[in-house]
Amino acid sequence: MKRFIGFIKKEFYHIFRDKRSLFILFGMPIAQIMLFGFAITNEINNVDIAILDHSKDATTEEIIHKIAASKYFSIKQIIEKEADIEPIFKKGHVKAVLNFEKDFSKNLRKENKATIQIITDATDPNTANTISNFVNAILQKYQKELNKDITIAYQIVPETRMVYNPELKSVYMFVPGVMTIILMLVSAMMTSISITKEKELGTMEILLVSPLKPFQVIIGKVFPYIFLSIINAIVIVLLSIFIFKMPVQGSFLLLGLESVLFIISALALGILISTISATQQTAMMISLMGLMLPVILLSGFIFPITSMPLPLQIISNIIPAKWFIIIIKGIMLKGVGIEYVWKETLILLGMTVFFIALSVKKYKIRLE
Amino acid sequence: MKTILYIIQKEFKQIFRNKGMLPIIFVLPLLQLVILSNAATFEVKNIKFGYIDNDHTSTSRALIEKFNASTYFNVLTDFPSEALASSAMLKGDVDVLLQIPHYFERNLQKEKYNKLGVTLNAIDGAAAGVENVYVTQVVQRFNQHLKIELIQTSDQQIQPTIIETIPLFWYNKTLNYKTFMVPGILVLLVTMITLFLSGMNVVREKEIGTLEQINVTPIKKSQFIIGKLFPFWVIGMGLLTVGLTLAKVIFNVPMIGSLPLMYLYTSIYILVILGIGLFISNFTDTQQQAMFIAWFFTVIFILMSGLFTPIESMPKWAQVVTEFNPIKYFVEVMRMVMLKGSGFTDIFPQLMKTFFYALIMNGLAVWSYKKTN
Numbered sequence A: 001m002k003r004f005i006g007f008i009k010k011e012f013y014h015i016f017r018d019k020r021s022l023f024i025l026f027g028m029p030i031a032q033i034m035l036f037g038f039a040i041t042n043e044i045n046n047v048d049i050a051i052l053d054h055s056k057d058a059t060t061e062e063i064i065h066k067i068a069a070s071k072y073f074s075i076k077q078i079i080e081k082e083a084d085i086e087p088i089f090k091k092g093h094v095k096a097v098l099n100f101e102k103d104f105s106k107n108l109r110k111e112n113k114a115t116i117q118i119i120t121d122a123t124d125p126n127t128a129n130t131i132s133n134f135v136n137a138i139l140q141k142y143q144k145e146l147n148k149d150i151t152i153a154y155q156i157v158p159e160t161r162m163v164y165n166p167e168l169k170s171v172y173m174f175v176p177g178v179m180t181i182i183l184m185l186v187s188a189m190m191t192s193i194s195i196t197k198e199k200e201l202g203t204m205e206i207l208l209v210s211p212l213k214p215f216q217v218i219i220g221k222v223f224p225y226i227f228l229s230i231i232n233a234i235v236i237v238l239l240s241i242f243i244f245k246m247p248v249q250g251s252f253l254l255l256g257l258e259s260v261l262f263i264i265s266a267l268a269l270g271i272l273i274s275t276i277s278a279t280q281q282t283a284m285m286i287s288l289m290g291l292m293l294p295v296i297l298l299s300g301f302i303f304p305i306t307s308m309p310l311p312l313q314i315i316s317n318i319i320p321a322k323w324f325i326i327i328i329k330g331i332m333l334k335g336v337g338i339e340y341v342w343k344e345t346l347i348l349l350g351m352t353v354f355f356i357a358l359s360v361k362k363y364k365i366r367l368e
Numbered sequence B: 001m002k003t004i005l006y007i008i009q010k011e012f013k014q015i016f017r018n019k020g021m022l023p024i025i026f027v028l029p030l031l032q033l034v035i036l037s038n039a040a041t042f043e044v045k046n047i048k049f050g051y052i053d054n055d056h057t058s059t060s061r062a063l064i065e066k067f068n069a070s071t072y073f074n075v076l077t078d079f080p081s082e083a084l085a086s087s088a089m090l091k092g093d094v095d096v097l098l099q100i101p102h103y104f105e106r107n108l109q110k111e112k113y114n115k116l117g118v119t120l121n122a123i124d125g126a127a128a129g130v131e132n133v134y135v136t137q138v139v140q141r142f143n144q145h146l147k148i149e150l151i152q153t154s155d156q157q158i159q160p161t162i163i164e165t166i167p168l169f170w171y172n173k174t175l176n177y178k179t180f181m182v183p184g185i186l187v188l189l190v191t192m193i194t195l196f197l198s199g200m201n202v203v204r205e206k207e208i209g210t211l212e213q214i215n216v217t218p219i220k221k222s223q224f225i226i227g228k229l230f231p232f233w234v235i236g237m238g239l240l241t242v243g244l245t246l247a248k249v250i251f252n253v254p255m256i257g258s259l260p261l262m263y264l265y266t267s268i269y270i271l272v273i274l275g276i277g278l279f280i281s282n283f284t285d286t287q288q289q290a291m292f293i294a295w296f297f298t299v300i301f302i303l304m305s306g307l308f309t310p311i312e313s314m315p316k317w318a319q320v321v322t323e324f325n326p327i328k329y330f331v332e333v334m335r336m337v338m339l340k341g342s343g344f345t346d347i348f349p350q351l352m353k354t355f356f357y358a359l360i361m362n363g364l365a366v367w368s369y370k371k372t373n
Helices: A002-017 A019-039 A058-069 A082-091 A104-111 A125-146 A171-201 A203-209 A214-242 A252-276 A280-298 A310-316 A320-334 A338-362 B002-017 B021-036 B058-069 B082-091 B104-111 B125-150 B177-208 B210-215 B221-251 B259-283 B287-303 B316-322 B326-340 B344-368
Strands: A047-053 A073-079 A096-100 A113-121 A155-163 B047-053 B073-078 B096-100 B113-121 B162-170
Touching: A002 A019, A002 A214, A019 A171, A019 A214, A019 B287, A019 B316, A047 A058, A047 A082, A047 A125, A058 A073, A058 A096, A058 A104, A058 A125, A073 A082, A082 A096, A082 B326, A096 A125, A104 A113, A113 A125, A125 B162, A125 B177, A155 B125, A171 A203, A171 A214, A171 A252, A171 A280, A171 A320, A171 B125, A171 B287, A203 A214, A214 A252, A252 A280, A252 A320, A252 A338, A280 A310, A280 B021, A280 B177, A280 B287, A320 A338, B002 B021, B002 B221, B021 B177, B021 B221, B047 B058, B047 B082, B058 B073, B058 B096, B058 B104, B058 B125, B082 B096, B096 B125, B104 B113, B113 B125, B177 B210, B177 B221, B177 B259, B177 B287, B177 B326, B221 B259, B221 B344, B259 B287, B259 B326, B259 B344, B287 B326, B326 B344
Parallel strands: A047 A073, A047 A096, A113 B162, A155 B113, B047 B073, B047 B096
Antiparallel strands: A096 A113, B096 B113
16 A cells, blocks of 8 residues: 555656646646637627618618617628629628618508518528528517507417526536536546556556556556546636636535546546557547547537437437536536436446446556 | 658658557548538527426417427427426426416407416527527417417408518528538548647657657758658648548538639648647657647637637637637638639638748747757
């Protein structure tokens, strides 16, 4: 036991001696969470649009004014003819063109109906669709003003209540996601590299002939990273509470325990990666190329899992990050206790045990 | 020239000797391109929907039927009580909850107006916004149906004024998400592979000690660097080629613009990434450090590239930061040329910025590489 503690001490020294890595390890999560909390949003604001007004009368002017006044759009250009649309789209200057028909006011007065084309650059389908919806919403409000003397009978009006995030802040979505990516990649990458490093430099042989048992060597190498990851997790949670005003409705203790579980599962995955790779380069490429995109795309961090095709929804189940995101959103935003997330917790636990068992099986005492 | 060729030969041999690396360089990224492009969609479908019907009349049932018929909502669950419904919401089994009040039908007939409770799980604010639009649409259609069913002769109506909107979706009429995402994800994969490989390369020789051996040879700095980077440039261009082919064959992504233009841009772009990689390599002592730094910048570059979330929605300072993000330009150019058919003059600004970026990064890389320690 004494020997083992000595070994862990040595590993800590190793890490703390390398000031540059340490700076990155702690600076990185802080920088990323700040950037994402403040900058990344999937709301649509300030979209640049152009106006093509064939009518140029009081009504179109009023509508254009209303659109310019909304926070969703800024009018970047006024164009004169249809032929101008293609070039500005190709240069990427605007995302949409509003095309008012000729004699707009007159048609509205005489036929009670006038037409606007909403031409969108739909290479980005989400933005195109949202622009269309927003323009429609603004026009509907305007129509209501025009029709305010007419009472419409038989109306059901939905009264919407947004729960868990009434202000629809996107930071509530991103903070748990960023926390997950950082813990996952830092833990998995660090462990896999630190073990393969010994292999590559030939020092693993020396460790293995020492009186320490192989599993002690592994645990000794992993232990400092558990410690570092826990500090990272604490920093991230504190930042999200104090800077982004993220609530932690549920229990801090549970949040802490779940984070430790997730960190251990990522570390176990890192050990598994190190057992199958001979060089640091391979280990890093597997943990970076193999984990980064799947974790970002299949965990529900940015894209809703329920909208994916069924095979991908099934694949998403083997991504530990998915379960952790469900758990921390539940604890932080919904304030649920273990009785609501026991299933997800068990799955994470099962994955961790599986990773460890597989690494033990694959771990070779003698190196080739 | 001959020296450079020898180094290039050596580097290629080193890359191809490592059998474990080859699948990671070529198979893993392309597999991800094929699989993950399907995951990246902001569409909101298969919404988990539940309701509490306190009225149990034909009107309330007709309203629920309208939701049932809509393609967006599925898994209709009937909750007998409020408590059960909110517990299901906490568990994440329901995201949209409709509450039909008592005497819904009676009040509607009497007052011609009624309210309806809708509760949305808004943790994903953007999705909740879309769900709200869908709910409103269904209810509006139901209102229309009510008018036809229940309208009485006393309800004389004046013709309301209508502004009709015609949405036209250019370049992607069916709003196909893959058309948008495949080029973007291809950009990421090309960037990640070239950055990680080049970022680790020189520092690896440093760590193992073979860099010293090279440093005592008469090789010039520039020869060494060109020799080091050229193979990765080839790998990047190769990945682009295979990726574009897959995009066409599997996803049928349109390629309206000029392919040579695409290659011209990419050939300069990869130089930027290689310059960054080499710079990182020179600045670090271990592969571990190099990878942390490369990873740090990659995550920031990816999330601030406009690939997944729109740049216009970012605050002004963040938009300024994105000006220094090479991935941003690549994503823009790729989508512009492939999907819209933008030509040389359209992408000229991006091309120039990338070109200067390449000059600066490689200049820094050559400058920071020292033959003596």
